[in-house]
């Protein structure tokens with residue numbers, strides 16, 4: 623759910639224009655890395671409050687404003703607003719971007735588990 627809303631965010635907010643890469647052959651960013659927008663089949667998850675998710679997306683390589691806007695949008699809030707409480711966010715991140723950020727990712731397929739970073743376990747994002 624979060625990934626499709628993330629794509630809608632990019633389309634709706636016109637951030638495509640800020641990105642260097644073009645959408646895929648279907649004209650969308652489906653199945654692409656949230657950071658570099660290259661097609662990927664790997665992902666990781668973040669679980670914690672909104673600020674933790676934003677920090678995690680920033681750590682993955684998104685600009686801070688885009689990380690914050692992504693969390694606002696996927697939670698149905700206007701830009702700059704985020705909900706209280708624990709959220710779970712799965713993001714496609716390619717192996718190259720994950721390596722750069724020091725994150726672990728796994729191949730996504732139906733029923734698969736991907737590495738999840740928890741707020742109470744900041745070791746993965748340190």
Ligand SMILES: [Zn+2]
Pocket residue numbers: 655656657658659660715716717718719720
């Ligand atoms: Zn990437």
